[in-house]
Amino acid sequence: MESKFPSDAAEQAIAVSRTIGGIISYTRWPVNPQQLRLCISGATQIALRPAEIDRNASRPVALRKIAAGGTTSxxxxxxxxxxxxDQxxxxxxxxxxxxxxxxxxTDPLCRGGTMFCLHLRSGSLGFRLSVDAISRGxxxxxxxxxxxxSASGGPA
Incomplete structure (x- = not known):
């Protein structure tokens, strides 16, 4: 499913943050933390908005930046x-x-091993998921x- 993607950078950040919050709301962790820790790595196109993520995730989410290839513990x-x-x-x-x-x-075909992949295209915002990555998690x-x-079987 894709929705209209705004052209304004601030509105894009809100739309992507809401999408991420929505994905989080459909997810359950083995141990349910009070506050989720969202680590951002690599060069991102969108500046995420914590308040929008929290609102849609229905719980607080703390954002922090980590180096590409860095620890995810x-x-x-x-x-x-x-x-x-390789990173x-x-x-x-x-x-x-x-x-x-x-x-x-930045993985529109969702073949890089992540569970979810955003579609950030001119005029639309959506996401794919990798059934393979989700089933292994x-x-x-x-x-x-x-x-x-849009489901994807995972790596080709």
């Missing part, structure tokens, strides 16, 4: 911007077996999210 959510493929693989392998939701900003995503996404 203090992350409940990993949001990846543009980075070298992305390293970060994704660092969350395997842990309760971390992963979202990519320890966070649980409500199956109803399939209705509002």
């Amino acid at each position: 203090d992350c409940d959510i990993l949001y990846l911007g543009a980075m070298a493929p 992305q693989r390293q970060m994704i392998s660092g969350i395997h077996g842990r309760g971390v939701l992963s979202i990519a900003e 320890t966070v649980r995503v409500d199956p109803r999210v399939l209705r509002i996404s």
Whole structure:
């Protein structure tokens, strides 16, 4: 499902933040933290808005920046911007077996190993999900999210 994507940068940030909050609201962690820690890594196109994420996630989310290829040990959510493929693989392998939701900003085919991938195109905003990545993860995503996404089988 895609929605109209605003042309104004501030409105884009709100739209993307609301989408991320919505994805979070469909996700359950093995241990349910009071506050989720969203780690941002890589060069992002959108400046996320914590208040909009919190509102749609129905719980507080703390944002922090980490270096591309850096440690993800203090992350409940990993949001990846543009980075070298080897750095992305390293970060994704660092969350395997842990309760971390992963979202990519720059993987339109959703084949890089993250659970969710945003579509940031001129005029529209949507997301894909990787059934493969979700099935291998320890966070649980409500199956109803399939209705509002474009599913992808995962890596080719």
